[in-house]
Amino acid sequence: MMHWLSDQNCLLEVGGSSAMDGRNIVAATFVDANEGILIATNPATGLPLAGDFFKSSSTEVASALRSATAAFRDYRKMNKDVKASFLNAIASEIEQISGPLVERASAESGLPLARLQGELGRTTGQLRLFANLVSEGSWVNAVIDTELPDRKPLARPDLRSMLVPIGPVVVFGASNFPLAFSVAGGDTASALAAGCPVIVKAHPGHYGTSALVGAAIVNAIKKTGMPKGIFSLLYDDGYSIGQCLVQHELTKAITFTGSYSGGMALIRLAQQRTEPIPVFAEMGSINPVVFLPEALEKSAGDLAKKYAASISLGAGQFCTNPGLLLGIQSPALEQFKRVLAASIADIPSATMLTKGIAENYKKLTTEVTQLEGVRLLSVSKNKDKSLQNQSEATVAEVNAIDFIQNPSLQEEVFGPYSMLVIARDISELMEVVAVLKGQLTVTIMASKPEVQQHQTLVDALSEKTGRIIFNGVPTGVEVCGAMQHGGPFPATNDSRFTSVGSAAINRFVRPLAYQDWEQELLPDELKDENPLEIFRTVNQKITKS
The missing domain is CATH 3.40.309.10 (Aldehyde Dehydrogenase; Chain A, domain 2)
Structure with missing residues (x-):
């Protein structure tokens, strides 16, 4: 189990010679993890790969979510440029290990190196896309309706609204994209951009790849001074940890890319909670x-x-x-x-x-x-x-x-x-x-x-x-503002959202309105001097008409 930012001591073990040109693979684990050792396998040869990975427990799930909840209180209020620097730092740290990372991903998935090199570029590219989105700032959809004290028959109060993060997000790594849809993939990038801490459940098909990317995220956390608990990575070879993550009261949203049966199982678990939470499940498509x-x-x-x-x-x-x-x-x-x-x-x-x-x-x-x-x-x-x-x-x-x-x-x-x-x-x-x-x-x-x-x-x-x-082919998904990667059920469970592109951030936010707050008490995005006034202008025109 790798839960990076708890108070426990993290042990970095360098595995023996791997199946990839004899290079060492860093497997990050906890000293006291004792739920069982998990081994990665090369699907082409059936042979085990270097590195021991420790199975998580329900106790560690609870610890990760408590740490994430504590981190959320600080992270959600951080300056947008600080968040953007964090996302850019993750991209840079991943690029620094690109060689061994791509080789390990190939050994664990059977995917060719050229395909994974392209996927690595997509992974770092979407991290920087969200960094730019956060830094620019208009994605929060700030709306300002100033007071109308002389309106008859009733005066209108001062009302201002914006999108705010919802809390800790659980990301289930996908099998077919060990980089772009996994530990630092689009779900993680968009959730962190929204201001939400992330707990990732590593896919059993690529433990070592997950460990390497997790280490890169940890380095970025340390270099940018992010709060403890903002990121955790858990390992499992079955369904118990996933079930614990969905059912835990501190989890606020779930993302999943995989089979219809897997997605529907998570949706049902979320609906059975005392407080139901959104599950954003991509569950397959035959793409006619x-x-x-x-x-x-x-x-x-x-x-x-x-x-x-x-x-x-x-x-x-x-x-x-x-x-x-x-x-x-x-x-x-x-x-x-x-x-x-x-x-x-x-x-x-x-x-x-x-x-x-x-x-x-x-x-x-x-x-x-x-x-x-x-x-x-x-x-x-x-x-x-x-x-x-x-x-x-x-x-x-x-x-x-x-x-x-x-x-x-x-x-x-x-x-x-x-x-x-x-x-x-x-x-x-x-x-x-x-x-x-x-x-x-x-x-x-x-x-x-x-x-x-x-x-x-x-x-x-x-x-x-x-x-x-x-007149094209469906294989290939561009990461940009106009992309819609989602569709009517059963392709996804909520066709209003996308899991690819900058609009993916909207999955992890909710609108919050402030009524009659003094200027100095408002978030920067809602103050009168906020330069992003497009919504104020549009709204005043609507009101006057």
Whole structure:
């Protein structure tokens, strides 16, 4: 267990030679942690990796949350520039260990070094994005309604409001992004930016990666003088610690990226509390792609190759993997099928994140291709038998009627898998869209005239998703202000929020109004001399009208 900022003494143990070029891996643990030793494993070889990680206890959960609650009293009031410096410091500390960090993450996840180097850049980039957001300051949405003492029949008091942090946030690390969605990922960055302390439950798939990033955060805490308890990192190999974290009375919010069953379990636990708390759960998506006829007639072969690459990217272990392809029967669609099948057959296998994920992928692809009406279109024939937990890219096909009548075909198969649904005409395609559940993304491949002609289809698709893409691939999520990474249930449990981009900060705040407070007693953001007066101006115009 690693709970960095308690009064206990923290021991830094340097493990023996790792599987990565003989470099040492720093495993940060507590001397007195005695709940059991956890070992990291390389999913490609099945061999253990250097470092002992100690399983947390319910006592340590309580200690972490008490420390976080104490830290919150100071951290929430800290100057915005101090918070921004802290976030920038975390990014810098992570960059200083980029070499061993990326190597360890690769050894624990099976992901290639190039992919993880890009992910590291995204991780530090989003930390700096939130640092800039905090420093600029307008995200607090300060609104000032000055008093109207002469208003009839009643005078109006002086009212000012802004967004304020809600308290300690628990972050569940994600399996498929050991850097960008884990210890110092977007959830942690946005919660810290909002003014909330963070307790992270490390994902069992990357203990060592979590320890290295945790150490970087601790260094940033020390260098910037942040309060004790602002960050804790807990280890577990099951569900008990997660349950304790959700149910503890001092926890104020939960973030989760993972399966539907896992997300719903956390949501139910939170709802059973005496004080229910928000859970922001991203629970999977099959990210439908609609191919309209003109797009296929123009470039069926190129689109097939493009989507074969997207389906298999990162062993298909993206939450935006295109798991459902929708098209209308035509000669161009037949050409698309032929090229897609050939491309899938040639795709090399890849190591999946964990043994459990690999086993579940094999189980689900076998089951779905044995269902009535489902045909196996293609499967990868290029498998590396020298490594464990290898994926085989798979594409199945089914006609629209069978898809509509079998809701189980909409369930996510996490991995390099997709299903092609073939409709007889645009009317039948609309029937397929009508039964779709909520998605993170929907993509439409079409000509401009087709979009204009089928606006009803576009409108129906937009109702199903948080992000609608035109003539692209869904894999790849830009971190910026306009990004919406969230969607209608069951993609997420609350489609009003995003887990990627600067708007992610809104998950961890609530509005607070101040009535008739003296200037010197108000937060800086609500004082008359606050330069960010856009909301005051707009509101006065509304009042006068």
